[in-house]
Amino acid sequence: MDNGGRSVAAVTLKDVAARSGVSIKTVSNVVRGAPRVSEATRERVMSAVRELGYRPNPSARRLRTGRSGLIALAVPDLATPYFAELAQHVRAEAAALGLTVLIEETLGDATEELRLATGVGAALLDGAILSPLRVSLDELASAANEFPLVLLGERSYERDRIAADHVLIDNVAAAREATAHLAGLGRTRIAAIGVKPRSSATSGQRLEGFQRALHEAGLTFDPRLVPLVQEFARRDGLLAMRALTELPDGVRPDAVFCFSDLLAAGAQRALYEAGLSVPGDVAVASIDGSEEGLYGTPSLTSVVPDKGVIAALAVKCLAARIGAAAPLPFEVHIAPHRLAARESTDGAGLRV
Structure with missing residues (x-):
């Protein structure tokens, strides 16, 4: 139950809109991670989402939008503390947007990295966040426009040859x-x-x-x-x-x-x-x-x-790509460190 006595399952976009004082369309844009929503509005809507316990209905969403709400996080090695901790942050950020994360371990295998980068064999995936080690630039460049993708890590890719956001530290x-x-x-x-x-x-x-x-x-x-x-x-x-x-x-x-x-x-x-x-x-x-x-x-x-910022940038960028009506320009995002x-x-x- 939420504070108003309504069950979580019954909470709707209309309820979130009323709580946050914005339109239903704005709530939908925030939940989908769509661009062109101010940070203040996004924070107000997400606060209402958390307070009410709103969760999108995945079956209804797939029928309505053709999307599953399922994304993949693909990392080289889950036994590495850095990636295990990053996965926790990604899961939390995705959940706040009503997305479910499928966590994949590639072990640095180029074939597996390419499969996940292109969505091949994973028809239910809406997009992927990938930390690549082995897959080549040419392989990614030939497929990146066909599937929403965000890259993590330090691999250097030429901006005019691959359409994917890239989140990294300096x-x-x-x-x-x-x-x-x-x-x-x-x-x-x-x-x-x-x-x-x-x-x-x-x-x-x-x-x-x-x-x-x-x-x-x-x-x-x-x-x-x-x-x-x-x-x-x-x-x-x-x-x-x-x-x-x-x-x-x-x-x-x-x-x-x-x-x-x-x-x-x-x-x-x-x-x-x-x-x-x-x-x-x-x-x-x-x-x-x-x-x-x-x-x-x-x-x-x-x-x-800052793993929290890395995760937030990656999930936000991927959600924007999934919800975009037209291709978005490739951007590199530098996360802070201390x-x-x-x-x-x-x-x-x-x-x-």
């Missing part, structure tokens, strides 16, 4: 801030864990930010302090850090910037095995801002992407 800036933080602590031999032997947009951008910060701090880039990894996984961070601890005195790092929190978790384990303290002997910083890093011992200094300094660099207590 990885170069994020890596630069993390590395500059380490240099600002007086660390002079800063290693980087996360460079891959094959091309990777995320890895390349974070390496660029790392090198920029070294240059700005007057430090020299030393390739011996940049061991290669195959994946952004705990084991890769462990093996890379073990190799770094075996370097001779004068070369062995006094700080390390890891390209993900999972790499940092492995690196901190290797430092523990080597009898080195964090941050006393080696300071550690990362990117991801996952809860795993927040509650580790020591808590991990990390660049925290550096959270914790025990692994400054020795201070846990700060959430």
